[in-house]
Amino acid sequence: MSTESITGSTTVMLVDDEPLVRAGLRAIIDVEPDLSVVAEASDGAEVGPIVSRDRPDVILMDVRMPAVDGIQATRLLMDRYDEPPRILVVTTFENDDYVYDALQAGAHGFLLKRTRPEQIVQAIRTVVQGDSLVFPAAIRQLAASRRGGGGDALASAGLSDREAEVLRLVAAGLSNGEIAEKLFVGHETVKTHVGNVLTKLGVRDRTQAVIAAYESGFISPR
Amino acid sequence: MTNVVRTTLRRGVHLLLGGVILIPYLLLGVGFVQMFLEPDVPKVPLIVLVAVTVLIGAIPPVLPAMRHLEITATRNLLDVDLPDPVADPPWETRLLGAAWYVLHLLCGGLAILTVLIVAPLAVMLIAQGFGADEGWSSTASMPIVDRIDGPLAFLAAPALVLAAFAIFALLGAGLAQLAPLLLGPSPAELMAALETQAEEFAERNRLARELHDSVGHALTVTTVQAAAARRVLETDPEFVRRALSAVEEAGRSAMEDLDHVLGVLRTGSAADAATDDPAGPQRTLADLARLVDDTRAAGVTVDAVVEGDLDTIPPAVSREAYRIVQECLTNAMRHAGPVPVVLRVAATSAGLDLQVSNPMPPGMPRRSSRGGRGLRGIRERVRLLRGEFSAEGQAGQWRVHVRLPARSDARGGA
Structure with a gap:
């Protein structure tokens, strides 16, 4: 289950159109011994080639970007790779409609930009382990505001x-x-x-x- | 039941009012018909007289004041909820109002006719019930009534009154049903109201988006940079130094944006209410001299030329113009430093013409995004006032040109 690279540290890629946000996140992440930022992109359009070159374990993906937004970029990675990088959608506002779309597109969790640095790095570790949710309460809130679109997919799933x-x-x-x-x-x-x-x-x-x-x-x- | 009686009585008053107004029209009509039948009366002057009279009679129904009066009467006497009449309604609304006037008078006529028939008949019947038939029947020859007497007459009289009551109730209810159609806002007015609403909604959305983009963005940068700086405080003082200056810059530009957005919000409410918050009187072009003095005190040479009478400019336009000039002067100072600025303000009957120009510093625009935002604020204000805006650098001169129409209600709507 471990997706850690050979160096033993988790590799992270930052995708955000604001260089100051990338610089801040990089400083927060790089100071952790088990995490390292290996790549940056300023738009969803740049994500594909960089991922195939650097194969980061985790991507912190901004939602709104000028050319290709975080939702499209997430969808693209989900389609292209059998084992895509873990994607944490990063957003300014909690009730952002796009966050939900990004999660549906396959993002593994989401992160508010105002999240405390300790929690940001913890979220990265959690999403790499993949065996629990990132910020379950936030996902619940998001789901609460978007109730009722899914029909009864669960009734027909036949869960024991x-x-x-x-x-x-x-x-x-x-x-x-x-x-x-x-x-x-x-x-x-x-x-x-x-x-x-x-x-x-x-x-x-x-x-x-x-x-x-x-x-x-x-x-x-x- | 008492409610129905009370409502019908009030509506009856409304009907009788209409009937009373109808009487002079009827008398005039009867008079003219008699004159036409009279062979001695010359026909041509008579036709002219009739035409003039009809013309004069046709004016009051289409007057907004009459519609206003009818709306008030209808609200109070017919118990119909109607919106306040607008000051200068379109022709469609006026014609509908006139149609209501005619309808009111006709129904009133019917009501008065009913009273005129029923009241004497009922009295007569009761008299006959007491056996006093001789005197009545000779004066008013009513063959059917003649044959009713005794106990039957006592029954017929109240039945007649009830029937009259029913006629009043029907007429009243009919009028009440039609009132919203004829006296309410016309489709055009409803449309205009909806459009205004949609515009306001779009405006709110725009402001929300702007707050999201500007202040939200700045706070994000601030938060992330500060958080990062805290993490690397010991290990990377160079990063901390850069982070602090980024935080400072972000905060400053957020304040500017907030200033602008709040400015637009304030204008929005100021355009609706003519009077402003007395606690904070807003500057207008009347304060222009002070603004220029302040700018000069900051080390900027301002060559200010004012043409025309600034007092003729509507307050809303004047307030916005003041802010635009203020923003231009601040921009010039911020981007170009203490350079000579030429300010030209011209007031005409058509509106206001503003020009601000200053020499551009070499390498300008240094920070297009910041400068762009200040200009965006001006552009937004000009747009709200339906004016024209241009800003461009030419031959080393940066020139902002704004033209604002004089109409103060430039935001449209009813």
């Missing part, structure tokens, strides 16, 4: 009771390890359940699974 329970815990923000503890089962069992949920829902990531769960009303965002 156990899988449904695992999905609820995933949506609550629990990691695989925490779910395993809570259900008194092995870590591998949880991974299998999560894998089954993703397959049955036809999504490639737990973030998408949770969004589908909120959209179909399977989980109520309150």
